Amino acid sequence: MADLLPDVDTLIAQLADALRPSLTADTALVGIHSGGVWIAERLHRLLQIATPLGMLSITHYRDDFSRIGLHPQVKPSRLPFEVEGRNVIVVDDVFYTGRTMRAAMHELFDYGRPASIRLAVLVDRGGHELPIRPDFTGINLDIPPGQNLTLSRSDDGSLIMSLA
């Protein structure tokens, strides 16, 4: 199965090309911890975006908190720019049910009222449960519900997609 998975670097390059025409001077990229941040870091560099990179930890906004509680390793959210009136592009690795994005939008609005929010993902794996869709997608893959598609980062910084 591993050989069927796409090369992450190629996907990021394609995603950058797709994003480029819609960037404005005030566009901010916001990665969702952890995989989304890794991709957003690359895109931020490739697209030479002036606004500092933002990071969101949606832990405090999850809809399954009462079932599973707080994630033990809570990474803080950092939005080093004014969200109010800003064109924001949220970046995540895998788009699945849409619940993460719902939580991310909720959190963004607690920092201010953005002019727009768009979503860029490396992989849309299907299985959506909410009326939320990515605006920019690296690749569409049809992954059955029982399987887990994850992005990992090795010590040298390279990103690898794996299916378990």
Place this chain on the structure above:
Amino acid sequence: MNRQLTSDGQLKHLLTLDGLPRATLIKILDTAESFMDVGEREVKKVPLLRGKSIFNLFFEPSTRTRTTFEIAAKRLSADVVNLNIATSSQSKGETILDTVDNLAAMHADMFVVRHAQSGAAHLIAGHVAPHISVVNAGDGRHAHPTQGLLDMFTIRRYKGAFHNLTVAIVGDVLHSRVARSQIHALTTLGVPEVRVIAPKTLLPTGVEQMGVKVFHDMQTGLRDCDVIIMLRLQNERMKGARLPSAQEYFKFYGLTLDKLALAKPDAIVMHPGPMNRGVEIDSEVADGAQSVILPQVTYGIAVRMAVMALLAGGAAA
């Protein structure tokens, strides 16, 4: 006393820091760190405890602790009800457990309890239904775990670590639930030298067995300390034979700039409040550059948010 942990080691109630593993303390401090920015945002709230009802049961007066618990619960989007029971049905003869049962019947999810009697929070924790959590907000002379935690959080923020510190706790250790919680937390977190500095009459017998070094004078006790924690001298102690006078106490155990100079130059000064200026601490120190007394209050909110979020959530993933 591990009523506060579930069989799989999750925190169910927070009653005392005594016996809580290091990993649990670190987890609470790390979680508190993640809540630090909430107070600085446009919307000072996260939706974690939306729809939960938290009852603040204060059988003993408190301003700082009750207010910061209330703010913490509101920043987590919980509904908060404050009851000052000293002035309510308790004075009509209702027992604590009857009061608790009545509030549970109003669908409480959590009780935050302050009581003059040691063990009150334990009693309630042993009585409530399994879905309800209890936080001890101070019981008699026994424990004040969230104060102990916010003190650890403050120390970690200013000093970065615990393994290389000398910490002195000064004053009325005998009557202090705060001191007990601090000593448990400091030793669990690996502070190599915890000192208590107090006259013999204000130290519990056998305090050495808690893993502290005992000093009876500030001149030797404060030397080379990284952290100085001043305790409140309760005025009512002056009435008994324990102390001659407030002036006398200030002369020997009050923290002045001169005495503070004995500690390390970058030592921080802490106080759980409310302060008696001119009794245990001089205003020049309380308002001085080394004082972190007001940051302690701010951090108390994030720490109480962490405790309530960890208690109210399901088993952590």
